[in-house]
Amino acid sequence: MNLYHPHLMRVTERIDETVDTVTLRLAFQDPAVAEAFEFRAGQFAEYSVFGEGECTFCIASAPTRLPLIECSFKKVGKVTTALSRLEVGDTMGFRGPYGNHFPVDAWKGRSLVFIAGGIGLAPVRCVIDNCLDRRDEFGDVTIVYGARSVSDLVYKGELEAWAARADVRLVKTVDPGGETQDWDGQVGFVPTVLGDAAPTSDNAVAIVCGPPIMIKFTLPVLDKLGFSQDQVYTTLENRMKCGLGKCGRCNIGRVYVCKDGPVFTAAQVAELPADM
Ligand SMILES: Cc1cc2nc3c(=O)[nH]c(=O)nc-3n(C[C@H](O)[C@H](O)[C@H](O)COP(=O)(O)OP(=O)(O)OC[C@H]3O[C@@H](n4cnc5c(N)ncnc54)[C@H](O)[C@@H]3O)c2cc1C
Ligand code: FES
Missing domain, CATH: 3.40.50.80 (Nucleotide-binding domain of ferredoxin-NADP reductase (FNR) module)
Incomplete structure (x- = not known):
């Protein structure tokens, strides 16, 4: 299985939170994937619009509320603008969950x-x-x-x-x-x-x-x-690409934010090199 292969999801609800912030409620198209999916609070995923690209958001809904899965995002650039155009019934990509979680x-x-x-x-x-x-x-x-x-x-x-x-x-x-x-x-x-x-x-x-x-x-x-x-x-929300600890896009010194984070204590953040 290709690690970068996204699952297909259908937008089941769209909430316009503010003029530039949208929440999408999502459902896996494959019932077997939906049944097997688990995550912990604080983990993130890569969300994609076909032909536009991927971007990183936390999973904004709680793991205790599965099968509900929601992401909320601010429209800041290419992919978030494409995502903000999606309507109920549209298909998008999702891969994850990635990263550590709140204890x-x-x-x-x-x-x-x-x-x-x-x-x-x-x-x-x-x-x-x-x-x-x-x-x-x-x-x-x-x-x-x-x-x-x-x-x-x-x-x-x-x-x-x-x-x-x-x-x-x-x-x-x-x-x-x-x-x-x-x-x-x-x-x-x-x-x-x-x-x-x-x-x-x-x-x-x-x-x-x-x-x-x-x-x-x-x-x-x-x-x-x-x-x-x-x-x-x-x-931490360092820019990411793979989300999997492979591309080196997100690291601060020896710490990979995508794998070792994104959840850190303030004590851990204070130990990171100053280039973050
Ligand atoms: C672990 C994690 C969780 C996140 N969760 C959320 C979330 O729940 N909701 C949300 O709205 N956003 C979240 N973000 C930020 C989100 O990933 C970016 O806003 C998004 O990828 C921008 O994609 P784009 O293609 O629209 O923007 P682009 O066209 O790629 O960029 C537009 C502008 O935003 C800047 N930018 C892009 N990504 C980042 C970033 N990670 N940090 C700082 N500046 C950036 C670019 O430099 C550029 O100036 C999260 C990021 C991480 C790493
Ligand atoms: S996003 Fe690729 S190594 Fe962290």
Whole structure:
């Protein structure tokens, strides 16, 4: 079997999250592949449009919700633009799952603090829903999510569902300076809002995904709240090609982000060479 041979998938639903961000719900065309498919929260796949190419996204739906498989992506270039033109019933390619995963089993009994910005909620949403489907196994659950403006928020349905739960603390925010009419969340940058929410670091882990600038300013806040670098997890999004540890496109020093990652602790990221 050719490692690069994609499975065919049919688009079963399309959700326009924002003006440039789309979620596609997908189903394997081959029932045997659908039956055998498994993945863990945090893994990614290569999604393809025939004649256009492949690109890398996390699997945004939770492994506890299979056969549901969703990807969410921002339209930034060639392949994401081609994907954004797909409609329900269209066929596309999928190969994966690849990479490591969030150590959800090791977090049993611990409190969880999820921090995401913009489309960074896609990998975090996978692990949030995975943990909420196993809610009894964890302590407090806090979700801090921010976007540039109200119209840039993704997963509005999920945000409503999480807000409605008594066992989840959702803090949502938009950057200062934008339109806030009818907005029932906070106004402020994610690191500031996180500091104000002050979730405890006692027996907790934090999962952070978002633009590099958000991560840069969030890590010192987590440090101030008492989170050690081993308690903080993130995903790296280095450009990839094969996804399999073969092409050398994604590596940082001796670390292959596609094989050794994409999930790393902040302590592991701090050890990587500075050229990342
Ligand atoms: C493990 C992993 C998970 C990812 N998950 C998601 C996800 O869930 N949703 C999502 O929207 N995106 C995700 N990305 C980023 C996504 O892979 C790229 O945005 C996509 O491949 C762009 O493809 P394109 O052909 O449309 O863009 P291109 O035409 O190839 O490029 C357009 C522009 O985007 C830049 N670019 C392309 N890829 C990257 C990258 N990886 N990092 C920084 N800049 C890049 C290019 O340099 C160029 O400036 C993920 C990346 C990785 C490695
Ligand atoms: S993407 Fe090819 S080695 Fe990582």
